[in-house]
Amino acid sequence: MSEEFATKPMPAAPVNILAAMLFLSIFPFPIGYYALLKIVAFGVFGWAAYTSFKRGSQSLGWAFAFLALVFNPVVDFAFGRPLWIAIDLLSLIFLLKTRKYLTGLVTSFSFWPFLTLKQALLLLPFGLSVLMLVAFANASVDGQWDSSEDFFAVAFWGACAFVCYWFGFRDRNAS
Numbered sequence: 474m475s476e477e478f479a480t481k482p483m484p485a486a487p488v489n490i491l492a493a494m495l496f497l498s499i500f501p502f503p504i505g506y507y508a509l510l511k512i513v514a515f516g517v518f519g520w521a522a523y524t525s526f527k528r529g530s531q532s533l534g535w536a537f538a539f540l541a542l543v544f545n546p547v548v549d550f551a552f553g554r555p556l557w558i559a560i561d562l563l564s565l566i567f568l569l570k571t572r573k574y575l576t577g578l579v580t581s582f583s584f585w586p587f588l589t590l591k592q593a594l595l596l597l598p599f600g601l602s603v604l605m606l607v608a609f610a611n612a613s614v615d616g617q618w619d620s621s622e623d624f625f626a627v628a629f630w631g632a633c634a635f636v637c638y639w640f641g642f643r644d645r646n647a648s
Contacts, residue, residue, distance in 0.1 A: 482577025483524050488568065491517040495565040499558050507557075514544035514564070521568075521575055533571065540564055 494510050522537035543550065543560065552560065573579045 483575045485576045487517050488572050488575055492565060492568055495561045498561045511544050511546045515541050515546055
C-alpha cells in the first residue's frame with residue numbers, strides 16, 4: 474500500500490451518511506435498518522480507526538476501534554433499545570466532533586480547551602457506564618430486574634466507570 478493512501482483523509486460522504494443514519498436510529502424502524510446501520514457503522518468506524526492510526530492519533534484510533542467493536546455486525550450486543558439510542562447519540566456526537574479531522578480539513582484534533590484528549594475520549598465509556606447504572610436502578614425500582622446476566626453487564630459498566638475515573642478524571646495532585 475502506498476504511503477500517500479495510508480495518510481490520505483477519508484472522504485466526507487461516508488462520514489455524513491453514517492451521521493445521518495445514527496441520527497435516524499432514534500426513530501423506530503424495521504430491524505433491517507439497524508442491521509444495515511451496524512454494517513455501515515462498523516465499516517466507517519473501522520476506516521476512521523485506520524485513518525487515525527496512520528495520521529498519528531493513537532487515542533482517536535483506539536476510540537474508533539472501540540466503536541467499530543460495539544457496532545460490529547457479527548457479535549450482537551443485546552443492550553436494549555434505550556441504551557442503543559444513547560450509544561447511537563454519543564457515537565453521533567463523537568463522529569460530528571471528529572469529522573473535520575477525519576476528512577482532512579484540520580490536521581490536529583481537540584475536544585474542548587479544558588479537557589485533555591485522554592479525558593475527552595474517556596467520556597464515552599464513562600457516559601455509557603452511568604447510563605447503564607441508571608437503567609439498572611430504574612429496573613430495580615420497577616420490579617423488572619430478574620436476570621443475572623444483566624447484573625454482570627452492570628458490574629462491567631460500573632468497572633468501566635471506575636477505570637475512566639481512575640485513569641482520566643481524578644485529580645492526581647490532590648492530597
